[in-house]
Amino acid sequence: MHDVYGDVLVPPAVARELGDSLPRSWVTEHRLASPIPxxxxxxxxxxxxxxxxxxxxxxxxxxxxxxxxxxxRLALALGLPVIGTVGVxxxxxxxxxxxxxxxxxxxxxxxGFRIGxxxxxxxxxxxxxxx
Numbered sequence: 543m544h545d546v547y548g549d550v551l552v553p554p555a556v557a558r559e560l561g562d563s564l565p566r567s568w569v570t571e572h573r574l575a576s577p578i579p580x581x582x583x584x585x586x587x588x589x590x591x592x593x594x595x596x597x598x599x600x601x602x603x604x605x606x607x608x609x610x611x612x613x614x615r616l617a618l619a620l621g622l623p624v625i626g627t628v629g630v631x632x633x634x635x636x637x638x639x640x641x642x643x644x645x646x647x648x649x650x651x652x653x654g655f656r657i658g659x660x661x662x663x664x665x666x667x668x669x670x671x672x673x
Contacts, residue, residue, distance in 0.1 A: 545639050546630055547605060553593030572597055581620070587613050598622050609655075628657060628665050635669050643669040 551572040557564055564571075577583075578596040585592065591613040598606040599620065608614045609626045617624045625633070631647065634640045643665055651657055657665075666673055 546634050546637060550607075551597060551601070551603075553590060553597055555589035555593050559590055572601075574600060576600060582616065585612070585616050587616070595620065595622065627655070628661055632665060632668055642671060644671055 548568070550569045552560070552564070552569055554571055554573060557569075557571040574593065574596055578592055579599060582592050582595050582599070587595075587610070591608065591610060594606060594608065595613065595617050597603070598617065599622065604623060606617055606622050606624050607627065607630060608617055608624050614624050614626070627650065628647070631640065631643050635643050640646065647657060647662055647665060651662075663673055
């Protein structure tokens with residue numbers, strides 16, 4: 543992701559969740575300067591998603607990476623620019639940072655990441671790769 547977007551900010555809840563796997567060279571933990579907005583706080587989201595949306599609002603983020611559908615819906619309703627992990631992979635391919643998306647998607651699936659069949663197949667079509 544660093545090659546696509548540069549340095550990345552994550553909220554404390556995400557930093558705790560990722561622990562030692564957080565690539566500290568290009569990912570920075572960012573704490574909110576103000577309380578999480580009521581609409582975000584009231585949403586049925588996990589703490590990392592709530593904090594990420596609140597930071598994106600606070601900093602007027604250029605991009606917010608979210609995969610969970612309820613979190614994406616809320617962020618979009620709040621006018622935030624949302625992309626998912628599959629979108630990041632496709633962007634990397636468009637920038638010629640990857641030659642294929644299938645191995646990346648398969649590795650994500652192998653690590654427990656959930657990608658719906660339709661999203662998987664559409665990503666391959668968008669990347670110009672055979673189904």
